Every structure is written in C-alpha cells, then in structure tokens.
Amino acid sequence: xxxxxxxxxxxxxxxxxxxxxxxxxxxxxxxxxxxxxxxxxxxxxxxxxxxxxxxxxxxxxxxxxxxxxxxxxxxxxxxxxxxxxxxxxxxxxxxxxxxxxxxxxxxxxxxxxxxxxxxxxxxxxxxxxxxxxxxxxxxxxxxxxxxxxxxxxxxxxxxxxxxxxxxxxxxxxxxxxxxxxxxxxxxxxxxxxxxxxxxxxxxxxxxxxxxxx
Numbered sequence: 429x430x431x432x433x434x435x436x437x438x439x440x441x442x443x444x445x446x447x448x449x450x451x452x453x454x455x456x457x458x459x460x461x462x463x464x465x466x467x468x469x470x471x472x473x474x475x476x477x478x479x480x481x482x483x484x485x486x487x488x489x490x491x492x493x494x495x496x497x498x499x500x501x502x503x504x505x506x507x508x509x510x511x512x513x514x515x516x517x518x519x520x521x522x523x524x525x526x527x528x529x530x531x532x533x534x535x536x537x538x539x540x541x542x543x544x545x546x547x548x549x550x551x552x553x554x555x556x557x558x559x560x561x562x563x564x565x566x567x568x569x570x571x572x573x574x575x576x577x578x579x580x581x582x583x584x585x586x587x588x589x590x591x592x593x594x595x596x597x598x599x600x601x602x603x604x605x606x607x608x609x610x611x612x613x614x615x616x617x618x619x620x621x622x623x624x625x626x627x628x629x630x631x632x633x634x635x636x637x638x639x640x641x
Contacts, residue, residue, distance in 0.1 A: 455585070463577065508562050525545065525547075
C-alpha cells in the first residue's frame with residue numbers, strides 16, 4: 429500500500445452500524461441457547477466446544493461454511509476462517525488479522541494468539557471477505573430463527589436486553605444482509621465465503637450467554 433496513511437477498513441457509518449448490530453446479535457444468539465424449545469444453535473447444526481472444568485473463558489460454537497471456511501463464535505466475538513483467520517471482537521467490531529488460526533480449542537480472546545489491524549491491500553480485502561461471510565451467516569440465521577420458532581421469539585430476546593436495539597427484531601436479518609452487501613461492494617473482485625441466507629453459527633454474551641453455558 430502506498431503512502432503513509434492507511435485508509436479506514438470500513439466507512440465510519442458502516443463500522444458504527446456493524447458494532448451495534450454485532451453486540452445486539454451476540455446477545456440474541458446467547459438467548460437462542462436458552463430457548464425453551466431447545467438450544468437453537470444445536471438445532472441449527474452448530475457444534476458446541478465446551479469449556480473444560482477449571483479452564484477460564486467461554487465455550488464456543490462452530491460451523492463449517494459451504495465454500496470451505498469455518499466460523500467460531502463466543503460471547504466475546506467471532507473467528508472467521510475463510511482462507512485467512514480474522515477475529516472480530518464484540519467490542520467495537522474492529523477486525524484483527526491473525527498470523528495463524530489457533531491450533532486447538534480457544535476459550536478466551538488471548539488464546540487466539542496475537543492479532544493486529546490489517547495493513548496491506550491483500551490483508552484488508554481478506555478481512556472484508558471474512559466480515560462479509562460473517563454478515564451473510566448472521567442474516568441467514570435470523571431468517572432461520574423466524575421460520576423455526578416464529579418472530580415473537582426474537583422480539584422476546586430483545587425485550588430482555590437493557591439497551592435499545594439498532595433495528596426492530598424482525599429487521600435484524602435484513603440489516604445484516606445490507607451490511608454484508610455494502611462490505612462486498614468495497615472490493616470490486618470479491619467473492620464472500622458464504623452467500624446470504626446460508627450457513628449457521630452463533631455467539632453470545634451479556635447476562636447468561638450461550639458461550640458460558
């Protein structure tokens with residue numbers, strides 16, 4: 429990349445929208461684990477990686493993506509393995525480029541190894557690729573939840589949360605789909621790992637979260 433200044437990875441409004449959506453959605457996914465009709469993440473086909481007794485941190489859920497990547501989610505964020513390893517922390521939605529994917533199970537953010545902001549054009553494209561794949565999966569999960577248990581469940585999830593949601597419960601999926609499309613449009617020759625509406629995974633946080641169960 430030429431010049432001293434590194435341009436923002438995402439436009440300021442897209443970063444703001446992503447941060448609010450991600451925090452809200454991880455809360456909802458944590459509630460999906462507690463659904464009275466059964467753990468929705470397991471029903472969706474996710475694998476649960478339980479935190480061993482005596483080990484600090486949070487359990488994870490993971491899913492294989494249709495075109496060869498894998499997605500891991502915890503209450504503290506998401507790891508997108510779509511060619512490269514990209515960690516998206518819950519706090520701030522600021523993706524971190526990992527030098528390598530963790531060799532074994534991770535239960536804390538520090539277990540993922542050192543990460544940094546993407547610097548080169550290639551790294552920045554790969555990070556946006558991971559973000560687009562994550563957005564596509566989250567959009568698909570919201571559609572699946574509405575079909576599986578009805579829209580009232582997501583409304584109930586948001587009522588349990590102290591913060592006002594950035595969009596109504598029924599609009600979460602559409603909001604993620606729009607954000608993913610915008611991220612994809614930032615790179616002209618771009619193929620996301622996941623097409624909108626496909627895949628499956630979830631993460632969790634605040635209060636009682638899926639990753640803490």
